[in-house]
Amino acid sequence: MRCVAVTGATGFIGSVLCPALERAGYRVQALTRRERRDSERIHWIRGGLDDRQALKSLVTGADCVIHCAGAVRGADYESFHEINAAGTQRVFEAARSEGCAHLLLLSSLAAREPALSWYARSKQAAEQELDDHGTPSVTIFRPPAVYGPGDRELRPLFELMLRGIMPIAGAPKGRLTVIHVHDLVQAILAWLRRPATGRGPFELHDGAADGYTWPQIAALAARMRQGRVLSLPLPETLLRALARSNLMLARCTGRTPMLTPGKVNELRHPDWRCDNTAISAALDWQPTITLERALAEPGLWRDPGQ
Incomplete structure (x- = not known):
């Protein structure tokens, strides 16, 4: 039975990935900051990305490492860099030292536009860490916006749309892509079956090759x-004024803000389209959940029991 080490296991994507790994028959070693009880196939390692001993324990005996952990909020670049870039470096240094054969970095489509935001720059820096250290057998996924049960970012927008209101923070003529968390997890499982896939980075989306415009999304919801x-x-x-105020308030109170000038840059970027061709060819993977299907089946984006 193969063993897979997972960071970010308690986050949105990781909390869907780990049960899927269990069902697929893998043993899982997962990083957590809180005490958790082991299950039959999941062994929890207490610690964070700044804890080298915990990272060593995490990857010991693992055949593959899937690095999902990352920061999406922060009040300065250093906050993002410490987790997204330096944290990645520490994870993969531990994996190399313990002889782990295959490594997967869950990056972001934002990494291709590092000038937009601290987040985007830190995700590109994380990818660069792999180049700088000559990490063997590494693969990089660059998903766009990920949604599904457990997501806290897109769910409020979906709820408003299905009530008949769609606030638009993005560029009026912009195009964007999305992917459902279940499809992303299936891509990760496909990678585990063929881990020597190559570095990439591999972009992936829900099958809408030309992405979505805001009028198209409104028409789907209607x-x-x-x-x-x-x-x-x-x-x-208005968005930029709110972002500046929110950032100043966050710095005064010590909070980690979501809406920042960089986030507005990401929202207003006109072209977040991407291409599934390379990953589909490499892994024989295809998405199955379009945005239209998800809107038609609320169970695909609402938390269970809602």
Whole structure:
């Protein structure tokens, strides 16, 4: 039975990935900051990305490492870099020292646009860490916005859309891509079957090759609710003013803000399309959950029991 080490196991993606690994018959060693009880196939390692001893324990005996952990909020670049870049370096240094054969970095589509935000720059820096240290048999995935049960970012937007209101923070003529967490997990499982896939980076999306425009998303929601959806474009000047104020407040209170000037840059970027061709050819993987299907089946994006 193969053993897989997972960081970010208690986060949105990791909490879907680990049960899928169990069902697929893998043994899992997972990193956690809180005390958790082991199950039959999941062994929890207490620690964080700054704990080299915990990372050594995490990867000892593992055949593959899947690095999902990362920071999506922060009040300065150093906060993002410490987790996304330096944390990645420490994980893969531990993996190399323990002889782990195959490594997967879950990066972000934002990494291809590092000038936009601290987050994007730190994700590109994480990828660069792998180049700088000559990590063997490493693969990089660059998913776009990921949604599904457990997501806290896109769910409020879906709920509003299906009530007939769609606030638009993105570029009015922009195009974006998304992927459902279940499809992303299936891509990871496909990689585990063929871990010597190559470095990539591999982009992946839900099958909408040309992405979505905001009017297209509004039309999908209108069809699902069988009624009109009112689009409410948010002025860029307002978003930027709110972002600056939010960042100043966060720095005063010690919070980790979500809306920052960099996040507005990401939202207003006009082209977040990507291409599934390379990963589909390399892994024989295809997405199955389109945005239209997800909107039609609320169980695909709402938490169980809602």
